[in-house]
Structure formats: C-alpha cells, structure tokens
Amino acid sequence: MKGQRPPGLCQRDYQWAYIFPAIRPATGDDVTLVLPTVNAKAMQVFLETVSVSLAPDVHAVMVLDGAGWHDARALTLPDNITLVPLPPYSPELNPVERVWLYLRERFLSLRFLPDTEAIIEACCQAWCAIIAEPSRIKSLCAFPWITKVTS
DSSP: OTTSOOOOOOOOSOOOOEEEEEEETTTTEEEEEEESOOSHHHHHHHHHHHHHHSOTTOOEEEEEOOOGGGOGGGSOOOTTEEEEEOOTTOGGGOTHHHHHHHHIIIIISSOOOOSHHHHHHHHHHHHHHHHTOHHHHHHHHOOHHHHHHHO
C-alpha cells in the first residue's frame, strides 16, 4: 500500500561486515575478503592479499570511490597495484555499486542475523553465489568506459 513499508523483518540494532572485492570485469575473476571492520588497516590487508594473488608480471589498477580508508596517504601500496580514485559523488561510475545492489536485492535483505559471525557468513554465502556465475559479475561490472580502457 502507498505510504507503508513492505512487511519484513526489522532489526533495530546495528552490526556490520564489510566485503572487500577486487573484480576483473573482463573475466569475472575476483579476490575478495569479508571483514568485520573497515578502516585503513583492513584496506592494507586487502591490498596485500590482492598483491600476492597477482602473477609476477601483472600490474593491477583498482578503481575506488572516495571512502576514507581508500586514501593512499594512509596506505602502503604494493608495487604491483595502482589506485585510481573516482570523482566525488559519482557512484554511477563505480562498477561495484551494481554488485552491492544485486547482493542486497537477492541475498542480504529482509533477514535477521543474530551476530557479526552470522553476518560474515551470510556475506560469504552471497558472494560465493554471485561468483559462481562469472557472466553475472561481468555483466554487472563491465561498464562501457572500462571495456574501452581495457581493450
């Protein structure tokens, strides 16, 4: 009905988990961590994880939004990773924004999760479900500007 929220579970307290993905839009390959905190230290762990996953002759360019924990001044960048910040207030340019929408719509909404461990488990299950379909990741992340840059 107009003016009313749809029925569903309502959780009034807040607990969080954070999905840190590095996705290669051309192939759907990813390196992903699900962590209970988000800050520069967690981002550093993520960057190091991505760095060691790359082949010795590969250099990764990571497109990031303007989140505070993405600030290169607070991080020690591995030699094989370059960070490219998006302009402020431009979520439509961030390929992973469509992935978040997909995950929320299909896996992570209208659920009661009792603790952080359950939230992390739900995020891991949702991520595993989406990467099981590489074509889905490619369709969500392969923005026209990315395919032009990488081709």
